Amino acid sequence: MELFSPAFFLALVNIIFIDLILAGDNAIVIGMAARRLPKSVQKKAILYGTGGAVVLRILATLIVVWLLQIPWLLAVGGLMLIFIAYKVLADEGDHDSIEAKDSLWPAVRTIVIADAAMGLDNVIAVAGASGQHMILVVIGLLISVPIVIWGSTLFIKLLTLFPWIAYVGAGVLAYTASHMITEEPHFLHFFEDNPLLRYLFIALVVAGVLLAGYLKKQKQRGEKKKAKSHPATR
Numbered sequence: 001m002e003l004f005s006p007a008f009f010l011a012l013v014n015i016i017f018i019d020l021i022l023a024g025d026n027a028i029v030i031g032m033a034a035r036r037l038p039k040s041v042q043k044k045a046i047l048y049g050t051g052g053a054v055v056l057r058i059l060a061t062l063i064v065v066w067l068l069q070i071p072w073l074l075a076v077g078g079l080m081l082i083f084i085a086y087k088v089l090a091d092e093g094d095h096d097s098i099e100a101k102d103s104l105w106p107a108v109r110t111i112v113i114a115d116a117a118m119g120l121d122n123v124i125a126v127a128g129a130s131g132q133h134m135i136l137v138v139i140g141l142l143i144s145v146p147i148v149i150w151g152s153t154l155f156i157k158l159l160t161l162f163p164w165i166a167y168v169g170a171g172v173l174a175y176t177a178s179h180m181i182t183e184e185p186h187f188l189h190f191f192e193d194n195p196l197l198r199y200l201f202i203a204l205v206v207a208g209v210l211l212a213g214y215l216k217k218q219k220q221r222g223e224k225k226k227a228k229s230h231p232a233t234r
Contacts, residue, residue: 008136014129015140017172019122037107045107052112057123058141064127065137071185074128078180081124082209085173089166089213090220125173128180170213171206178205 037045068074130136182191182198191198 003135007131008133011129011131011133011136012140012143014172014176015126015136016143017169018125018129018176019140019143037104041104045104048104049108049110049112052108054141056112058138061123061127061130061137061141062134064123065130065134068127068180075181075184075187077124077128078177078184081128081173081177081180082205084125085170085177085209086213086216088170088173089210090216125176129176131183167210167213170209174206174209175202178202181205 064077068077126137126140130140178201181187182201191201
């Protein structure tokens with residue numbers, strides 16, 4: 001992939017979109033860790049905590065980009081990302097274990113540690129979408145800083161108003177995952193010789209993730225309705 005080529009900018013847009021889709025967890029981590037701080041200190045905690053988390057994420061993603069050059073790890077990363085794409089639709093997002101802090105630096109530490117623990121999905125997704133291009137990783141993640149700080153809460157509201165956006169995001173992640181698998185050196189020759197099978201494989205992965213996520217959502221809604229109509233009695 002040449003620097004600043006159409007493919008480069010397409011991959012960059014893909015990375016930014018992935019950051020948006022996976023930014024919800026970041027917003028929840030930041031909000032829960034800083035919610036007990038005075039208003040005057042909250043902005044500093046958010047800025048410092050997010051900055052530290054992004055630096056760690058850039059380093060982790062660069063390491064993953066390098067690791068993906070090892071045989072079979074591209075396929076393994078793709079399989080992990082398929083599961084992450086499914087989780088975007090199926091995960092209820094329980095973050096009750098994140099502890100709120102009442103002073104600046106403990107809150108910053110909580111944000112950085114929690115983001116590092118929860119950020120594996122973003123790291124794998126960005127590494128896969130970058131096509132193992134180090135400069136693209138850094139540019140994409142630097143652009144994600146204002147997205148995480150200012151845009152993630154807004155994006156959560158958009159997801160609430162327009163739930164179908166989650167399906168678009170999961171589809172993008174599933175496409176990235178299936179593309180990673182087809183780029184695995186052990187499979188590359190087969191898919192290059194059979195481009196139709198490559199497109200069919202990508203389409204099946206995307207459709208499978210969306211269908212599985214949709215069915216899981218429907219099951220969760222059914223269980224919630226059942227629980228409301230039959231409340232537990234002591």
